Amino acid sequence: MSWLNRVRQSIPFLPKRETSDVLWHKCPQCEAMVFTKEFEENLSVCPRCGHHGRIGPKKRFDLLFDPGWETLSPPQTREDPLKFRDSKRYTDRIKAARSATGEQDALINARGAVEGRRAVIGVQDFAFMGGSMGLGVGAAFLEGARAAIAERVPYIVFTAAGGARMQEGILSLMQMPRTTVAIAELKEAGLPYIVVLTDPTTGGVTASYAMLGDVQIAEPGALIGFAGQRVIESTIREKLPEGFQRAEYLLEHGMIDMVVPRAELRHRLAQLVEYLQPRDSAA
Template structure:
């Protein structure tokens, strides 16, 4: 018994008590199926069982979008950190500091340039992981920077939206970003450059009421919530039951607000085709190819 007690039993106990990492498995919030996190990331955070598109970080979307995952981030201008000296249960500056530490971003918009299907493009991605992707003065300034970068490079601008709306800690300063971003879209149109919007879950509030719905083409991920006010608020206001799938991608496509619904696996190729069709240099490239 001593051999079993001293050697075999401790080995068995160590095997049974081995620590399992907390992030080894992920539970799908739609179908409740469990899957290996590594496998889920390989599938671009799309559930292999039900096709549910889970939230992705800004850097993940950049990596999935550009050729070979290669891109160059664009430096964004600094803005006043707390224009209203706002405080609720915490100071706004403290909230920003915490959000920057957790997300690894300066604010809720990341901008980069690179190639999609071999064509130059500027891509802006809203980071829901940064204060729910809310829109403040930093986002407005970053969006205008993305527009200017696209114009300078004579490249299309693609934006991935994901937002809870305007940032309450900046009050009217946040609301003023709605007309400012609209001006940025007009700058792109005057330059004759494509502006493509990819609507992801959720896209709401002042973002959906401004630059998110001004694209030349609107693409949406499956079953994404796209709205100004959420369904619960509307239901409580009108005191009626809402149609099935109300304010989801499929409902908006049926009613003419969304042009295309595409899964993440389809998006890079789809964006490449659209850039090729809409780019102002596309016809010139085709003529050059025929001449050669």
């Protein structure tokens, strides 16, 4: 044993203190260190630069609904229809995602009131396999739309996805026309369909229900697009503009209707519902 090892072993190191609370949050945009409590109290928005962090369905519902909201039961769908396996079995990936998020799949619906106006809201959870769209997401979207039709209320969807779920192949792509039909049913019933695009919304989700709303809203700085920026640049062999595929760029070029900070979303949605479905027509 060398003298260095003997010295190191003789020093009484204190055990590392374990804590369940992470005291600091590092903003991915400005890299400022913010107290986690301050970050959460600010609705998971950086108080220094305004970067909007990703949040899950339960927190989103708490921010939007009046007290007393309830989640809709997730629909049962066939799991692993293609018996897919890459470095892991698909069933193992699903189990890990459910264990980490506590949710059945990437889209969760709930019913409740937004400033006194009834609505059904669906929220995609990017933490569940990147919010990818598969059979479960398609079925949940259909259930949410039909629940809204049954209750004669608007359907509001918060998107966050990397696109279709590759482990389900063509079946995941079939959710694009399936969700489009559900939106057509909403329109036929004369009910508002509002989309809030959050970071990130890409791929097949953008190519289907994410861009078919009566009103298109986005959170500040949200990444919104179909293909990735590097793929586009390599295809067209041109450098893309600064901020391309960000919410503010899309607003400037007419792709979306408004960019609304998270703190103002609840009131803005209530205003839109009141405008699109006045109380007398809802009754």
